[in-house]
Amino acid sequence: MNLRQEILLIEDEKNICNFISTTLRAQNYKVSFANNAASGLSLAASGCPDLILLDLGLPDMDGIDVIHNIREWSNIPIIVISARAQEREKVEALDAGADDYITKPFGTPELMARIRTALRRCALNNSSAASGQGRYEAKGLVIDYDRHIVTVDGNIVHFTQIEYKILTFLSYNAGKVITYDTLITHVWGPYADSNNRILRVNMANIRRKLERNTADPQYIFTEIGIGYRMIDNENL
Ligand code: CA
Numbered sequence: 001m002n003l004r005q006e007i008l009l010i011e012d013e014k015n016i017c018n019f020i021s022t023t024l025r026a027q028n029y030k031v032s033f034a035n036n037a038a039s040g041l042s043l044a045a046s047g048c049p050d051l052i053l054l055d056l057g058l059p060d061m062d063g064i065d066v067i068h069n070i071r072e073w074s075n076i077p078i079i080v081i082s083a084r085a086q087e088r089e090k091v092e093a094l095d096a097g098a099d100d101y102i103t104k105p106f107g108t109p110e111l112m113a114r115i116r117t118a119l120r121r122c123a124l125n126n127s128s129a130a131s132g133q134g135r136y137e138a139k140g141l142v143i144d145y146d147r148h149i150v151t152v153d154g155n156i157v158h159f160t161q162i163e164y165k166i167l168t169f170l171s172y173n174a175g176k177v178i179t180y181d182t183l184i185t186h187v188w189g190p191y192a193d194s195n196n197r198i199l200r201v202n203m204a205n206i207r208r209k210l211e212r213n214t215a216d217p218q219y220i221f222t223e224i225g226i227g228y229r230m231i232d233n234e235n236l
Helices: 014-026 037-047 063-071 087-096 108-126 128-132 161-172 180-188 197-210
Strands: 006-010 030-034 051-055 078-082 100-103 135-138 141-144 149-152 155-157 177-179 220-223 227-230
Touching: 006 014, 006 037, 014 030, 014 108, 030 037, 037 051, 037 063, 051 063, 051 108, 063 078, 063 087, 078 087, 078 108, 087 100, 087 177, 087 180, 100 108, 135 161, 141 161, 161 180, 161 197, 161 227, 177 180, 180 197, 180 227, 197 220
Parallel strands: 006 030, 006 051, 051 078, 078 100
Antiparallel strands: 135 141, 141 149, 149 155, 177 227, 220 227
């Protein structure tokens, strides 16, 4: 296939811009870039990129507003580039509709893995086959959505209804960070108490049933202060 995927990079720091565009071009992606929000938004609308890498600290507009703006008309995957120690900002970005974030400084393998995951999830969502997706599979864990059966290494694991709801929501969004608020709203509804104590209790139970070693989870990872991320579905 010689159709190269295009990535739009919106970032005002020249060094990071150079590093990322060199990396992406070496991986055979087409790269366009903008060093402020206004030209980024105009390129996003005119260029039809396959994915956007967005720095939140731009000179002319808050990056969160850039996400809101794009989400008014497009579901294009957005990966936020964030500086360290900005948990609040990452949560806001995810809740505004960003697909993922990567924290500076980051290495090439991490960046490429995030991009591949976001592009793959987007392709899956766009394909009509997505609705018939009946199975999640990773490292010996299988979730059969049609039969509501979860097995680890072939052994059936029993979950409460709430636990199953949490687990399946994370697995539908495998690879992506789901914020505590998003998860709470999905499981308990929009009027639920956003105190995440009950979520933590349920997560502890899920892990005890699922993980071989709860101190070193291999299926569901905690992104401290932000939310949870489930390991990629190998079945796709
Ligand atoms: Ca910046």
